Amino acid sequence: MNTAMHPRPRSKTQHARTPTLLLVDDDRPLVEATRDWLQHQGYRILTARNLQETRQRLSQTSIDLLLSDLRLDEGCGLEILRAAREMQPGCCRLAMTGYASAELQVRALEAGASQVLQKPLDDHFLIAAIEAMLREQQLADRDRRITEALDQRIESVIQKPVGWFGSGAKMQEIFGLLERVADSTASILITGEPGTGKSKLARYIHQRSARQAGPFVELACGAIPEALLESELFGHAAGAFTGAMHAKIGKFQYAQGGSLFLDEIATASMAMQVRLLRVLQEKAFEAVGSNQTMVADARMIFATNENLEQAVASGRFRQDLYYRIHVVAIELPPLRERLEDLRELADGFLMRSCQEFGRHVEGFSQGAYQAMLDYSWPGNVRELENAIQRAVLVCLNRQIQSDDLAKLVRKPTAINRIHKELQSGSDSSSAQGWSENYKDLDEALSGPERAILLGALDAHGWNRHATAQRLGINRTTLYKKMKRLGIDNRS
Numbered sequence: 001m002n003t004a005m006h007p008r009p010r011s012k013t014q015h016a017r018t019p020t021l022l023l024v025d026d027d028r029p030l031v032e033a034t035r036d037w038l039q040h041q042g043y044r045i046l047t048a049r050n051l052q053e054t055r056q057r058l059s060q061t062s063i064d065l066l067l068s069d070l071r072l073d074e075g076c077g078l079e080i081l082r083a084a085r086e087m088q089p090g091c092c093r094l095a096m097t098g099y100a101s102a103e104l105q106v107r108a109l110e111a112g113a114s115q116v117l118q119k120p121l122d123d124h125f126l127i128a129a130i131e132a133m134l135r136e137q138q139l140a141d142r143d144r145r146i147t148e149a150l151d152q153r154i155e156s157v158i159q160k161p162v163g164w165f166g167s168g169a170k171m172q173e174i175f176g177l178l179e180r181v182a183d184s185t186a187s188i189l190i191t192g193e194p195g196t197g198k199s200k201l202a203r204y205i206h207q208r209s210a211r212q213a214g215p216f217v218e219l220a221c222g223a224i225p226e227a228l229l230e231s232e233l234f235g236h237a238a239g240a241f242t243g244a245m246h247a248k249i250g251k252f253q254y255a256q257g258g259s260l261f262l263d264e265i266a267t268a269s270m271a272m273q274v275r276l277l278r279v280l281q282e283k284a285f286e287a288v289g290s291n292q293t294m295v296a297d298a299r300m301i302f303a304t305n306e307n308l309e310q311a312v313a314s315g316r317f318r319q320d321l322y323y324r325i326h327v328v329a330i331e332l333p334p335l336r337e338r339l340e341d342l343r344e345l346a347d348g349f350l351m352r353s354c355q356e357f358g359r360h361v362e363g364f365s366q367g368a369y370q371a372m373l374d375y376s377w378p379g380n381v382r383e384l385e386n387a388i389q390r391a392v393l394v395c396l397n398r399q400i401q402s403d404d405l406a407k408l409v410r411k412p413t414a415i416n417r418i419h420k421e422l423q424s425g426s427d428s429s430s431a432q433g434w435s436e437n438y439k440d441l442d443e444a445l446s447g448p449e450r451a452i453l454l455g456a457l458d459a460h461g462w463n464r465h466a467t468a469q470r471l472g473i474n475r476t477t478l479y480k481k482m483k484r485l486g487i488d489n490r491s
Helices: 028-040 051-060 077-087 102-111 123-157 169-181 198-208 226-234 270-282 308-313 319-325 339-357 366-374 380-394 414-423 428-437 441-459 464-471 475-484
Strands: 020-024 044-048 065-069 092-097 115-118 188-191 216-220 259-263 284-286 293-295 299-304 328-331
Touching: 020 028, 020 051, 028 044, 044 051, 051 077, 065 077, 065 123, 077 092, 077 102, 092 102, 092 123, 102 115, 115 123, 169 198, 169 328, 188 198, 198 216, 198 259, 198 299, 226 270, 270 284, 270 319, 308 319, 339 366, 339 380, 366 380, 441 464, 441 475, 464 475
Parallel strands: 020 044, 020 065, 065 092, 092 115, 188 299, 188 328, 216 259, 259 299
Antiparallel strands: 284 293
């Protein structure tokens, strides 16, 4: 190295601390001259002559940059690079040699060197190389810190959404299963009554998977007219049908690299079921009116509040598609079957509602808790959330009283009475009478359910949109329930 040149000041790229360099060479005069010059440039310099001394320095001190000759008397230049990479993988590694054959340079890079410098070293070139390597290290450290911070924030955001599900035994069992399957590519089927949180659970699965950086695309099959559902899912080419003036990208394309959540899958037509089956089997699809085959790279999550096994038995749902989407099945229990979560859920909704509406309510009276426990919650967690939001707005006391809750919550429903009757072992004659009067549970529940729907429809002037909102279900579900229960008009 030409040490006769005047030293120049360090670049403006300064470290928060003085960088430590380890200089390894068996040429003692050169080492001393280089050490003195680099110290004058503002670096802290350690030296070593061989592999043994290098390992000792690496075990004792954190090194920012290693500068090592490749041709040492003991022939250990490559071993020194490997030792530095193994013992301190975060340090920069520069090699130098006066015999820079192509083969030696390749071997040095394979051993861990980021760059091989040719001796004799030019001052300006050496400083530029060191500064560039340290700057790169700074940027890599900063990116790592940012990534770790973001990972921590993401982790805090996507923790188990117990605020909507609770942390009772049944939900813990479900989350335990999800932890095992969330990162796989297997299709997942989520079942449960309206308002149990199927959509929220689907998003949680996406956030816990390796596809969390990709898009989460959601489509409610029952909310799209059958004639448009195919185009919504697969897209269409320009001119594919009347009115298709431009090409349209479908949900499958939007979900590439992420997850596609299809809610109300039981409402899909037979033709749509055939197309979905092909996507699941072949991972390929075509847009409507196009011959171009595209790869389907989306994790599939399905949901329904219907019994798909019964739909298969009745011929409304393809058995082969059922098996394809039923790889991992998760059933969200209704709120009335996990009342151990109710207090936790109610307290959480109360806190969020107070924050949202700027109100100060300290909690619930014991009577309010009991009223919520006595109610069957046909709208499940969504209905509970809506009831507490309303209670926060109308509450005039420090605590929510039973009178502050909706009129429906204050009185047990027929469904809840039947449920308690069946759970009680003290009145066997009543249970026997129930079993004689009804063929199955669906028939037993149809009467109270019909009464609830009729009452809600009357209360809202038969406005189906308002009725569905009050019950915590979507309009499609309301229409299907009305049809099943024979509620076709105001009579």
